[in-house]
Amino acid sequence: MLDLAHRLAKLLEPWFLQHQRDLAWRRTRDPYAIWVSEIMLQQTRVDTVEQYYGKFLERFPDIGTLAAADESEVLAAWSGLGYYRRARLLHAGARHVAASHGGKVPDDPELLRQIPGVGRYTAGAIASIAFERPTALVDGNVARVLSRLQAIEDPKLQEAGAPGHWTMAQQIVQAGPPRVLAQALMELGATVCTPLGPRCEGCPVRSECQALAKGLQTTIPRPKQRAPSPRDDLWAVAVRRNGRVLLEQRANDGLLAGMWCLPLIERKITDRAGAPPRAIAEVTGVKVKSVEALTEPVKHVFTHRVWMLWPCRGEAAVVDVSHMSGYEDGPGRMWIAPGERPRGGIPKVTEKVLERLGY
Ligand code: SF4
Numbered sequence: 001m002l003d004l005a006h007r008l009a010k011l012l013e014p015w016f017l018q019h020q021r022d023l024a025w026r027r028t029r030d031p032y033a034i035w036v037s038e039i040m041l042q043q044t045r046v047d048t049v050e051q052y053y054g055k056f057l058e059r060f061p062d063i064g065t066l067a068a069a070d071e072s073e074v075l076a077a078w079s080g081l082g083y084y085r086r087a088r089l090l091h092a093g094a095r096h097v098a099a100s101h102g103g104k105v106p107d108d109p110e111l112l113r114q115i116p117g118v119g120r121y122t123a124g125a126i127a128s129i130a131f132e133r134p135t136a137l138v139d140g141n142v143a144r145v146l147s148r149l150q151a152i153e154d155p156k157l158q159e160a161g162a163p164g165h166w167t168m169a170q171q172i173v174q175a176g177p178p179r180v181l182a183q184a185l186m187e188l189g190a191t192v193c194t195p196l197g198p199r200c201e202g203c204p205v206r207s208e209c210q211a212l213a214k215g216l217q218t219t220i221p222r223p224k225q226r227a228p229s230p231r232d233d234l235w236a237v238a239v240r241r242n243g244r245v246l247l248e249q250r251a252n253d254g255l256l257a258g259m260w261c262l263p264l265i266e267r268k269i270t271d272r273a274g275a276p277p278r279a280i281a282e283v284t285g286v287k288v289k290s291v292e293a294l295t296e297p298v299k300h301v302f303t304h305r306v307w308m309l310w311p312c313r314g315e316a317a318v319v320d321v322s323h324m325s326g327y328e329d330g331p332g333r334m335w336i337a338p339g340e341r342p343r344g345g346i347p348k349v350t351e352k353v354l355e356r357l358g359y
Helices: 004-019 031-040 046-061 061-070 071-078 086-099 120-131 140-147 163-174 178-191 210-214 277-284 348-356
Strands: 230-243 246-247 264-266 287-293 298-301 304-318 334-335
Touching: 004 163, 004 178, 031 046, 031 086, 031 120, 046 071, 061 086, 071 086, 120 163, 120 178, 140 163, 140 178, 140 210, 163 178, 230 277, 230 348, 264 277, 277 287, 298 348, 304 348
Parallel strands: 230 304
Antiparallel strands: 230 246, 230 264, 246 334, 287 304, 298 304
């Protein structure tokens, strides 16, 4: 009698070969392209990644091109995907591979994990999918599938980091073609054994599923009790002068590090009519004569934080600007005309606020 991992592998392989979605990154064996797709797919939906993946690879077709690029070019190609830290790490990773491995992605999972931005899951994905090396990979999707298959009710053992999941995933990818089985586990979690309302009637491994047998398929895994994310209310100030609007580049650490944004000012509960002119002058170095606030904020959700950005406009006062650098472009600040954007691109949230303000 075959053990569970072998039985699952036998069921998953033909199912995946017949039912897999046709996704661009599944048509390649290039480890670099697979690496790019895996980084993009972290925290981003498949349909969004499909819009950016091909264009990114056209611009940076190989490790050498990416490693040699300026960070601003990489961020521009990433613009719209969000979570820009991933782009920075991918860029650093390409430089690491160029410097330490002659531009060739290593096939050893241990060496893969030494690449900046490549964790245990991504190393498993690259090793299994690109190199056919049987290497476990467990993310939230795979953990959910494995928890349900074995009716694991202890929340700690349901998590993606649980050693039992890594052992089981390892046994599964060893029991047949790793490239197929690794992707089959991911695909099952993404399309059939979904968080809410798993489609058990069409599931290839239903005969092995203990959660289904016990009627526990919707209660495993147990929903996480998340504390609400802290919320920041900020004025996003469009300081205007001669038809142009001031953008500032954010600091190199923290949220939206290094990205272009409108100047942001804390919105106090007493501020209703817009950011106070004095605060605008302190933050931007520009005096404004009038401020006008929009009533609806733009909401932006980060992993552990929510921003409510309240757009407002401030018209620069006519002053003698000959000695005031705030009125000119300079390092980390630029005045853009309507429709104009910085070369390095802007994050989606800035785009949304600019659109709301008619820029
Ligand atoms: Fe998930 Fe249902 Fe398949 Fe079990 S039978 S693995 S709960 S989809």
